[in-house]
Amino acid sequence: MMTQILFALPMATIVIGALVLMLLSHSRKFTMQRLNILTVFFLLISLAVQLMIIGEHSSTFLFQDIFGDSFILDDFASIFDLMFTVGAILTLLINNDYFKSRRYFSGEYFALILFSVFGMMMLSHAHELVSAFIALEIASLSIYALVGYHKNNKVSSEAMMKYMVLGSMTGAFFILGTALIYGVVSSTSLTEISMYVANHELQELTLLIVGSSFIMVTIMFKIGAVPFHSWIVDVYHGAPYPITMFMASTFKIAIFAIALRLYLVNFAPINSFWSELLQIITVFTLIGGSWLAINQKLVKRMLAGSSIVHSGYLLIALSSLGLGSEVAAPAIMFYLIAYFLSAVGSFGILSFIASQSKKQMSYDDFKGFAQKRPYMAIMMSIFMLSLAGFPSTIGFLGKFYIFTSAIESGQLLLAGLGILTAFISVYYYFKLIAVMYFYSSDAAEKKFPLNISTIVIAIMALLVIWGGIGTSLIPFIPGADGFIDIAKQAIISII
Amino acid sequence: MMDNILSILIFLPLFTAVLLGLFRAELKYLKIGAMFSSVAILLLVTWTAYNFDPDAGMQFVKHAPWIQNSGMSYFVGLDYLSLLILLLISFLMPPLYIYMYHENRKGYWYNMMLLQTGVTGAILSLDLVLFYLFWEMMLLPIFIMIGKYGNGMHQYNAMKIILMTILGSMSMLFSIMYIGYIYFDTVGMWSFALTDLATLSFNAKTSIWLTAGFLLAFVIKIPLVGFHTWMAPAYGSSPTPAVVIMSAIMAKLGIYGIWRFGFDLFETTLVYYAPTIITLALIGLLYYAIRAITEDNLRKMFAYSSGSHLSLIALGLFLTNLYAWSGSLYFIATHAMASAGMFIMIGLTYKRFKTVQISALGGIASKAPKFTFFFSFFALCIAGLPGTGGFVAELLIIIGAFKANFWIGVLTATTMLSAMMYIFWMLQRTLFGKANNDTQYKDLSLREVIMLLPLAILLLATGIMPSLFTPIFEPQLTASLQEVLNIIGGLK
Numbered sequence: 001m002m003t004q005i006l007f008a009l010p011m012a013t014i015v016i017g018a019l020v021l022m023l024l025s026h027s028r029k030f031t032m033q034r035l036n037i038l039t040v041f042f043l044l045i046s047l048a049v050q051l052m053i054i055g056e057h058s059s060t061f062l063f064q065d066i067f068g069d070s071f072i073l074d075d076f077a078s079i080f081d082l083m084f085t086v087g088a089i090l091t092l093l094i095n096n097d098y099f100k101s102r103r104y105f106s107g108e109y110f111a112l113i114l115f116s117v118f119g120m121m122m123l124s125h126a127h128e129l130v131s132a133f134i135a136l137e138i139a140s141l142s143i144y145a146l147v148g149y150h151k152n153n154k155v156s157s158e159a160m161m162k163y164m165v166l167g168s169m170t171g172a173f174f175i176l177g178t179a180l181i182y183g184v185v186s187s188t189s190l191t192e193i194s195m196y197v198a199n200h201e202l203q204e205l206t207l208l209i210v211g212s213s214f215i216m217v218t219i220m221f222k223i224g225a226v227p228f229h230s231w232i233v234d235v236y237h238g239a240p241y242p243i244t245m246f247m248a249s250t251f252k253i254a255i256f257a258i259a260l261r262l263y264l265v266n267f268a269p270i271n272s273f274w275s276e277l278l279q280i281i282t283v284f285t286l287i288g289g290s291w292l293a294i295n296q297k298l299v300k301r302m303l304a305g306s307s308i309v310h311s312g313y314l315l316i317a318l319s320s321l322g323l324g325s326e327v328a329a330p331a332i333m334f335y336l337i338a339y340f341l342s343a344v345g346s347f348g349i350l351s352f353i354a355s356q357s358k359k360q361m362s363y364d365d366f367k368g369f370a371q372k373r374p375y376m377a378i379m380m381s382i383f384m385l386s387l388a389g390f391p392s393t394i395g396f397l398g399k400f401y402i403f404t405s406a407i408e409s410g411q412l413l414l415a416g417l418g419i420l421t422a423f424i425s426v427y428y429y430f431k432l433i434a435v436m437y438f439y440s441s442d443a444a445e446k447k448f449p450l451n452i453s454t455i456v457i458a459i460m461a462l463l464v465i466w467g468g469i470g471t472s473l474i475p476f477i478p479g480a481d482g483f484i485d486i487a488k489q490a491i492i493s494i495i
Numbered sequence: 496m497m498d499n500i501l502s503i504l505i506f507l508p509l510f511t512a513v514l515l516g517l518f519r520a521e522l523k524y525l526k527i528g529a530m531f532s533s534v535a536i537l538l539l540v541t542w543t544a545y546n547f548d549p550d551a552g553m554q555f556v557k558h559a560p561w562i563q564n565s566g567m568s569y570f571v572g573l574d575y576l577s578l579l580i581l582l583l584i585s586f587l588m589p590p591l592y593i594y595m596y597h598e599n600r601k602g603y604w605y606n607m608m609l610l611q612t613g614v615t616g617a618i619l620s621l622d623l624v625l626f627y628l629f630w631e632m633m634l635l636p637i638f639i640m641i642g643k644y645g646n647g648m649h650q651y652n653a654m655k656i657i658l659m660t661i662l663g664s665m666s667m668l669f670s671i672m673y674i675g676y677i678y679f680d681t682v683g684m685w686s687f688a689l690t691d692l693a694t695l696s697f698n699a700k701t702s703i704w705l706t707a708g709f710l711l712a713f714v715i716k717i718p719l720v721g722f723h724t725w726m727a728p729a730y731g732s733s734p735t736p737a738v739v740i741m742s743a744i745m746a747k748l749g750i751y752g753i754w755r756f757g758f759d760l761f762e763t764t765l766v767y768y769a770p771t772i773i774t775l776a777l778i779g780l781l782y783y784a785i786r787a788i789t790e791d792n793l794r795k796m797f798a799y800s801s802g803s804h805l806s807l808i809a810l811g812l813f814l815t816n817l818y819a820w821s822g823s824l825y826f827i828a829t830h831a832m833a834s835a836g837m838f839i840m841i842g843l844t845y846k847r848f849k850t851v852q853i854s855a856l857g858g859i860a861s862k863a864p865k866f867t868f869f870f871s872f873f874a875l876c877i878a879g880l881p882g883t884g885g886f887v888a889e890l891l892i893i894i895g896a897f898k899a900n901f902w903i904g905v906l907t908a909t910t911m912l913s914a915m916m917y918i919f920w921m922l923q924r925t926l927f928g929k930a931n932n933d934t935q936y937k938d939l940s941l942r943e944v945i946m947l948l949p950l951a952i953l954l955l956a957t958g959i960m961p962s963l964f965t966p967i968f969e970p971q972l973t974a975s976l977q978e979v980l981n982i983i984g985g986l987k
Contacts, residue, residue, distance in 0.1 A: 403669070
């Protein structure tokens, strides 16, 4: 029992933290700054506990006598938990300046962030469809609220309405799919479902396939794959920077956590049925995302569009996974980390600039940026290079793993298309570098502001470089490929 | 020292640049630092060349694990081919820094140092992924330099060059990954080291696609005709140091890539591609020459001239006989020095007259004799005047072409003729005739003479006494050609 409580402690800490913050948020003593520090403190406690228990256990169900096998604790879930926690911490630290500069933030904001982290953690632990849905909704509802956090801003409110209406509708698909699956299997536990799938011929599974396709719709919507992408650019644009950052990186990781688990455990035998569908979606996602990203004038919208393309790369790996590639699952996890670092970094710089001025930040606003803020420009270039998959950054390795997984599973055309879209992405990422460096400005050079936000961004820039060239030559520091080993371990733990 | 020397050569400029950048060094120290690193490298390279054993194969090899999971390794080594280009780049950097003596924009200096690291790394790496890393890395400084310090439509042209070359590198990346996968499939582990991959044998269809991926990257870089649309605009609008490196070194890296990776991995498939490449190269010879004759902008004119000569080198490479190969190798060296000298002269012309349009120049000869001497000397070297290195190299390639096929030989021989045409006509219009502007005609200063003299002396030496240099390169060249011929011959 004690160990069970210990295992649940990371999640419990987050919920307690959220509740405490909700209570404290109306006290006048607590400024935004202090609340932020308190939130990070709760996250850090959770992180410490997670680090303590990771790797010390084989897969166990959490409180099996109460919840049955709804929640599982394995390396896979633990590693994703780590990512969410670290992601939330980084988001909060990077946006420290932004919170101070915008008056509309209040204490609930932090509670909502913690609730959504809690939802994501539940999602990665979920081993049963209804709990997965509840977890997904906890995370989503918090994020709906966060997107529309700037109440007086029309764009923000519009974004929230758009996201909430569409999101709830696709959420309904999840429930519908679950109902259909329950109708066939008479259980919603993943173990039961996978046993049922294993023991039956593909022809007997029609209803189950329909049901799981409905679940797929929800997942595709949340990651912004192309037929379900219409919300993404507007929502990313309308949301305040910290939320955009949080959605683009951390929330996306959470969705892939459940997608990977479903794929790897549950529906493995019927993956072959989906692979074609998934390939078609991938093609649309890659092309459509590139099209959206090319045509944007605002950098934030460009990043939103390009996040669709990055989902496309991940889908390539997902469909390779279905076709039996061994490196695909670790590749997805590695790519999520790579994308996380570069996206959070670039959004972080945008939010830093936004905290200094109220500009919309189109490409043109970056003219002469390299002269005004040379260090910031270098870091932004590093993030752009990483997003474009330029070698010597972590983004290159991420793409490398993704494409080799596609080649391994025989999807040469898909890999080729991926490379082609990576080439197109060079255009819109290098455009920003070009704008920053090619134009001179009259403004004098500003000093590099040393505060939490900028230091964290700088660390991330170094991590991006380290992730790309980190080598096993230098002793005591793990190389870039260290993470792949961890990811492989995690994948083994669920199979 | 022996097995780390290459790593030092690669990373010294980068290290210097990062160090200077972190301390936000003042311009004076920046210049000293750059100059120091380039001179140090020149000395180290001389030492390396002195210790180079002409009869042994790959030397100074360093093979260390890098990203182990996917078999990427840090694998560098030196043989006759990389030694040649290594000598060239390290020999060119100090004169370029002297040329940039008055340059006050700091970014210039940083970019040049990064460029040296990129180029040196690309020619020394024997691991495909490592090669790809440096291949891409050397693009960035060029991109920034054209875009920031160029002239004309430089921002547009910078974007154009980077997009076109990255299109090539992306296709190469695909091939690299696929080769890695084939190795994984047959051996059971990942590796991208050239020595490992050379043991593979591919089936014909795969090999054709893989080679196409590599060739696209190299052919764009050279560029052969049809892939050349970036060339003239980029050369035309880049600042002098960048254009020197581009024409003298980076274009040669396309050749180098085919030579190193093409002939190591896909000898037999290259035979399949040879007719196409030879045709393109022949068309290129003539097309570029005609464009050069009609061009009024000196930079673009020599861009086309450079394209024409690089087509000749590519031609020689694909003819695969000893004359053509030694000619190509020799031409890489002499053309690099001659075109570097020429583009420096064009840069000096621009500094003096603020124009590089031939129609706006004229009458320099009577006012500035030293300038005229060097200008015409480098121009004649490019034309391949007997007594200069270019002549020896072109002659060898032409002999090789005649050996392969009479008509190819005839067409190849026209290159000398057309080069003479545009060079002499250009000299007549720029240096002689009446002066059409009132600008002051400053002759070369001592600093400028010092920077040009070594290049000129080397060019003369390569022309008059080729036997001075050939022993270093010949044994390995013959051996590797023999190896290629064995495989191709076995096919026939």
